[in-house]
Amino acid sequence: MLTEMWSLRGRYKILHFTWFAFFLSFVVWFNLAPLATQVAADLNLEVGQIRTLAICNVALTVPARIIIGMLLDKYGPRITYSLLLIYAAIPCIAFAMAQDFGQLVVSRLALSIVGAGFVIGIRMVAEWFPPKEIGIAEGIYGGWGNFGSAAAAFTIPAIAAWLAFGAINPQTGEALLNWRLAIAGTGIIAAIYGVFYYFNVQDHPPGKVYQRPKSARGLEVTSKRDFLFLMLMNVPLSGILMVLAWRLKKIGLYGQGVLILILLALVGLYLFQAYNCWSANKELLSGKKRYAPEDRYNFSQVAMLELTYLANFGSELAVVSMLPAFFEGTFTLNATKAGMIASTYAFMNLMARPGGGLISDRLGSRKTTMTVLTAAMGISYLMMGSVNSGWWIPAVILLTMACSFFVQAGEGSTFAIVPLVKRRVTGQIAGNVGAYGNVGAVAFLTIFSLLPEWLSGGGEITPAVIGQANTIFFQMMGVVALIVAFLCWFVLKEPKGSFSEHHEGEEADISETMQKKMGTKAID
Structure with missing residues (x-):
């Protein structure tokens, strides 16, 4: 597969066009984090308000992923992804035009729906790749698409500075950032690509039947x-x-x-x-x-995947939302440098998530892969909790990248299993599992936003208090990951047909389709 991947034909074309759709949805979804300090300065926002916006950024993704999963199973990934990308322009422009905190909250809640795009590509990729390659294919889709958050952290501050035409803040002497044009621009680009995507992909390969549940209103159980x-x-x-x-x-x-x-x-x-x-x-x-x-199928398998995704993707969303400000405050860096260092966390998506999927494909046990990666993630977060201003920055970057590898490899391992649970409801299962990632993100970010207030006893929030809050935040995510790893080992089961040539029911689908075609020719 790896040698054929750059052919841009057949299923590989679908894979590349789909991961780039996910990439753009993540650029849009995380276009606030690298510009948060500038937005706060322009609109006189408090620390608590900025952290609340970070929560809003992942809030409505919870129900959106459920709903998108239903629409996906009914209408197919092509039209669903296209419409979501086109929709992205609306909340981006609204956020860029906001004049107060209330308008920022409403537009950010609307924008959080764009984060549901991940679910769509899971089903699209599963339609085009067999179970024995599903780990690496879904890993490439998720990892390279997820890199959109790193691309946003790395490039958007520079683009916003360029769009400010060299204007300088007279108080700090630093370059001003035109965050409004930068954020609006990401949405417009996503909408343009949504139109392109619609006219250049198909829901499934020729000869296959797109399996739909009898009812898309709710998840079918057995x-x-x-x-x-x-x-x-x-x-x-x-x-x-x-x-x-x-x-x-x-x-x-x-x-x-x-x-x-x-x-x-x-x-x-x-x-x-x-x-x-x-x-x-x-x-x-x-x-x-x-x-x-x-x-x-056993719904307990879905429940375990929900918990693993709560621990890994939920923590990733929380960390990506706070890491630029964490480095900016801990090491006294400007927004551009802090954003570049923070991007190393999401940068690992290029290798880690496909790596997790590949390990899951090659190791021979998707359960063992899931358990080990989740445990390693927990240990890494506990180590991140010890970072302070006395650390050597290159060492912090290496630790951040190591932690990120286990987090995102765990995500790849999770979605190496999701398409194998029950094919005809893959969209809804992916929606439920994906939604739990956002449940984790909102829970983690809510605790993160409240920690300084709790630790200060309602008094002054000093840098020391913020440092202590950051330590507890990382330690909390580490403990959650270790608990989930323990549950994986004792509850998670290996899916049937984990490494077969065809998805469950696929051979019957192809045979049925051929019979219909032959029958039609006979009538003709």
């Missing part, structure tokens, strides 16, 4: 016990949005009355989702339908 498990695992998806609503109320964006209305709406959202899941599984629950043993 036992009554799994349905109850699904309802339980759906609780955090609405619960984390309640946490975000409370956080926005805490910083004064709205009052107690509005908070109560939002909480009631989120309860309604959970009930609506539960009803849709019941509708998709009502024949099973009423006893009218029973699945043959070969057609069943």
Whole structure:
């Protein structure tokens, strides 16, 4: 595969066009982090407000990934990805035109939906690559696309400075950043590529059938016990949005009355989702339908993948959102230098996520790969918690890159398993697993935003307090990762057909398609 990859024909063309779609969605999604200090300075935002914007940046991605997964299974990845990229221009332009914190929050919440694009490519790549190569293919898609966050951190400050036409801040003597044009520009570029993507890809190879669930309203399960498990695992998806609503109320964006209305709406959202899941599984629950043993899957596998993605991708989103400011404050660097150093964390996506997928393909056990990488990630975060201003910066960069390798290789390992659980609901499974990544991100970032206040006892937030908060933040993510690694070892199971030539049901699909074609020719 690696030698054929640059042919830009057939499935490799689809892979390259799709990872670049994901790359642009990540550039858009993380176009705030490297410009956060400039936005704060221009609009007189407090530290808590900037950290709240970072939470908003990943908030609506939680329900969006569920909804996108449903639309994906029903309509296919081609049109779904194209429309999402075109949509990206709207919140980017709105954010660029914002004049106060409230407008920033609303536009950033709308922009967080763009982060759901990841789910779409998972199904697209799975349609074009067999199980024995799914790890490396999904790893290339996820890793090279995920590099968009590093590209944003590395290039957007320089582009914003160029767009400011050399203007200098008279107080600091540093170059001003035209963050408005830079952020709007990323959305416009994504929209243009969305049109290009629609006219240059196909949902599946010729001769294959795009398997769709009987109902895209909710995730199909194959036992009554799994349905109850699904309802339980759906609780955090609405619960984390309640946490975000409370956080926005805490910083004064709205009052107690509005908070109560939002909480009631989120309860309604959970009930609506539960009803849709019941509708998709009502024949099973009423006893009218029973699945043959070969057609069943264990939802516990989905739940474990949700937890692994909470630990790895959730922590990555949190770290990418805070790392530029972390380096800027810890080592007294300007925004451009801090952004460049912070980009080393996401830079590892180019190798780590494909590497995790490749290891998963070659090791012969996707479960062992997942467990080892998650444990190594936990240890790396514990080491990151000891970084302070006394460290040698090159050593910090090496540690950051090592930590990033295990985080992103773990992500690659997670999505080397996702397409193998149940093919016809791959979009929805990917949506649920992906949403848990954002559950983790919102949880981690909420704690991160509150730590300085807790540690200072409501008093002055000094650099020492911020340093202590950063230490606890990294240690917390390390402990979570070690707990998840323990669960992986005892709960996660090896998927059936992990290294076969065809996806589950694929040979039957091809045979069925050929029979239909032959039948048509006979009639003609």
